[in-house]
Amino acid sequence: MQTSAVNQTSIRKRYSLSHIIDKYFLVFVSWPSMLIMLAVTAIPFIITIILSFTNYDLILEDWKFIGFNNFRELVKDPQLPKILSNTAYLVIGSTVLTTVFGLGLAVLMNSTVRGTRTIRSMYMLPIMTAPIVVAFTWRAMFNNDAGWINWILGLLHLPKPLWLGDPHLAMPAILISDMWTGVAFQAILLLAGLMSVPIELKQAATTDGATSWQVFWHVTLPHIRPVLFVAILLRLIEAFRKFEGIQILTTGGPGIASTPLNLAIYDTGLYYDRVGYAASMGVLLIVIIAISVGLLFRFSPRQELGK
Amino acid sequence: MKNRRRLTEIFKSTLLIIGLIFVAIPFAWILLTAFKRPVDAASVPPVIFSPFTLDNFRSLKSDEYIGSLINSVIITVLATTTTLFFGVPAGYAFARGKFKGRKFFGAFLLFSRMVPPVIYIIPLFLFFHKLNLIGTFSGLTLAYLTGLLPFTVWMSASYFQDIPTELEEAGRIDGCNRIQAFVLIALPLAMPGIISVGLLICIAAWSEYFIPMLLGGPTTSPATVGIVNFIGVDSINWGAMCAGALTLVIPVFILTLLAQRGLLSGLTAGAIKG
Incomplete structure (x- = not known):
């Protein structure tokens, strides 16, 4: 019982x-x-x-499978080389410039004793500003006649370029506006990394006779490598998806002089209604991102792969 | 030696100040233009100081912009609460380990952070069209989750990982069930971290442009989309645009200054811990 x-x-x-x-x-x-x-x-x-294997069109809404036709057309597309080179320019330019300047800025902020917190909070403001506001503010900055940049160049008796209307300067202008938030972002991340380097380690190296450059290169940099890796990865992903900063600034122009793949997909699919073809460009973008991220992981120290 | 150190100190401060000027100039332009007379906003050469006026803010009131600002608040609240409601418990599960699908989930979280939104947005546009979700708040909230949810799960998992499991185990021995152990023990301990994640996704939702530009409608478009209406066919109403920009930027700045520490930890925690 x-x-x-x-x-x-x-x-x-x-x-x-x-x-x-x-x-x-x-x-x-x-x-x-x-x-x-x-x-x-x-x-x-x-x-x-x-x-990406269909000829789906937003207007017709009538579609069928067309095999690899989109990809065949994509490979032969006369605009593709320019779009790909814009993408590479944007992604490599943005990642390298923001990381180099961001690291420099972080080192500066870390080495000055006074006012670090105030300065750091000021550098957080661009990160917190809505991308759309950043985009049209820089559009105004680069304005031919009324923009502050050309106004200052004029005061210095320098030539006043067209910036956003010049096919050779549209991409550099986008990069400059990108650096405004990007450098601040990298600096904030890397500063957190720098502040986690034990001071004893640096002191020990200095006592052993290392110059401050040697301390940075052999002690600090190896220590912040994981943070550096994440910062570069985040910036890379951000550059591939950059939208407002191009659409509002140049609408990808003049012509397609500043159109990267991301914007081309949007234009093709939702502006020219060729959804199937846009999807094949999307597949290409995914492949490119996967290769880039894969390469980045390959050249990074093993320990970061764990998580 | 002492002189040289002094010199490098001055050099460093100069560089930092140059950086701050680079940061400040666009903000200065927004602030000055917002209070300029509309005639002076696009004058050549630029008029830096013009008589102070609130005309630009008045034109915001007469326009549909105020409505879009209210939409911004609605969408931000909806997206933030929904994301936290689903994301934080999932982050907890992720931090505490064993459940079916964990590996797949983890790989998927990483993957979904790498894919640009433009890849999701075209199919979502087609779905939403079929389901009549275009231009509705529920549709927008769902679409916002594409970016916010993976971030929230990822970040809150990293905060829960910092809490020793012993505390929950002790609670369980004292008779808590798992829900109580989560709500009464783990959640309060992780609260500072969750608040900073909440603030970050709140700001991200408030600033989002791409999704509502495509999936929003006339009655639901937020201010980020509304502000673009000041770009006309042949001229741009810079004054009203800057006044609108201030309404977008100032709430976030106040938040940034008030919660600097929390935001900073949210921004950097993911990177520091990997």
């Missing part, structure tokens, strides 16, 4: 609601998020791949 009563309570316990909740708690709390992400990212991603 007694044993069966015990059994019954343990059975009841095993199948009681609270026990089930306990057992599957982590599943309950994680799967809703997972399902949402499947719905809004994974499924659209797969649909994009499928669309």
